Amino acid sequence: MIRYGVNSAKINHIFISHLHGDHYLGLIPLLDSMSLNKRTVPLNLYAPPDLMRVLDTHQAVSKAYYSYPIHFCPTQAEYSELVLDTPTFTVRTLPLAHVRMACTGFLFVEKPMPRKMLGEQIQQYNIPFDQIKDLKNGDDYILPDGTVIPNAELTIANRPPYSYAYCSDTAYTETLIPLIKDTTILYHEATYLKDMQEKAAERGHSTAEQAAQIALKAEVKRLIIGHYSSKYANLTPFVEEARAVFAHSDLAIEGNRYMPL
Numbered sequence: 001m002i003r004y005g006v007n008s009a010k011i012n013h014i015f016i017s018h019l020h021g022d023h024y025l026g027l028i029p030l031l032d033s034m035s036l037n038k039r040t041v042p043l044n045l046y047a048p049p050d051l052m053r054v055l056d057t058h059q060a061v062s063k064a065y066y067s068y069p070i071h072f073c074p075t076q077a078e079y080s081e082l083v084l085d086t087p088t089f090t091v092r093t094l095p096l097a098h099v100r101m102a103c104t105g106f107l108f109v110e111k112p113m114p115r116k117m118l119g120e121q122i123q124q125y126n127i128p129f130d131q132i133k134d135l136k137n138g139d140d141y142i143l144p145d146g147t148v149i150p151n152a153e154l155t156i157a158n159r160p161p162y163s164y165a166y167c168s169d170t171a172y173t174e175t176l177i178p179l180i181k182d183t184t185i186l187y188h189e190a191t192y193l194k195d196m197q198e199k200a201a202e203r204g205h206s207t208a209e210q211a212a213q214i215a216l217k218a219e220v221k222r223l224i225i226g227h228y229s230s231k232y233a234n235l236t237p238f239v240e241e242a243r244a245v246f247a248h249s250d251l252a253i254e255g256n257r258y259m260p261l
Contacts, residue, residue, distance in 0.1 A: 041068060127141060182220065
């Protein structure tokens with residue numbers, strides 16, 4: 001986060017998929033750092049219920065004290081549920097298929113944005129500033145003489161809402177497909193290549209090919225694969241295997257930024 005200029009003070013929501021160490025052990029140092037920096041804004045934490053036992057134990061043995069409240073939302077991995085609803089986006093859980101461990105992904109969906117005003121129309125009709133919000137929300141504009149100017153003449157549609165599905169550790173499961181249908185960007189784990197498909201299934205993981213199959217069947221716009229096994233020194237075969245099934249596939253590389261296509 002420091003390397004890439006991510007300001008932890010701006011983080012208000014943290015989502016933890018499951019309680020294998022590589023997915024949550026960095027959380028406690030982050031929470032401690034926020035407290036050392038005298039954070040006072042509440043932090044919202046979405047994670048399996050047992051994570052609170054870990055945090056309580058840490059505070060008990062280290063005498064840690066947080067300078068801010070933590071609002072804990074326990075997740076479950078049996079079905080998808082809404083865990084966050086803000087004015088601009090929602091977050092739902094995605095049940096995953098990981099071995100001996102309750103695990104959820106998360107689906108982030110933007111809400112439709114207001115329409116865009118046409119600047120020349122504002123000038124032409126001398127539209128006052130306090131009317132702009134209503135027009136962006138679809139209202140027509142009424143001139144002082146009672147003439148109605150249709151909204152379609154004053155505004156244009158904004159871009160479609162973006163969505164992002166984060167599917168961490170999971171075996172291949174088609175139960176995800178209807179939940180992530182038409183997602184803008186899908187992150188899906190790809191721990192192994194297809195020649196290790198049996199081992200992947202045994203350990204609750206997927207191959208690059210399987211991740212691409214999910215992307216194809218869900219008709220997502222872009223696939224990002226990651227969580228590669230450390231046995232692979234060369235990652236090129238991962239993206240080649242995925243692209244053979246789903247062309248818009250890319251490797252998840254730390255520090256890279258991935259935009260909608």
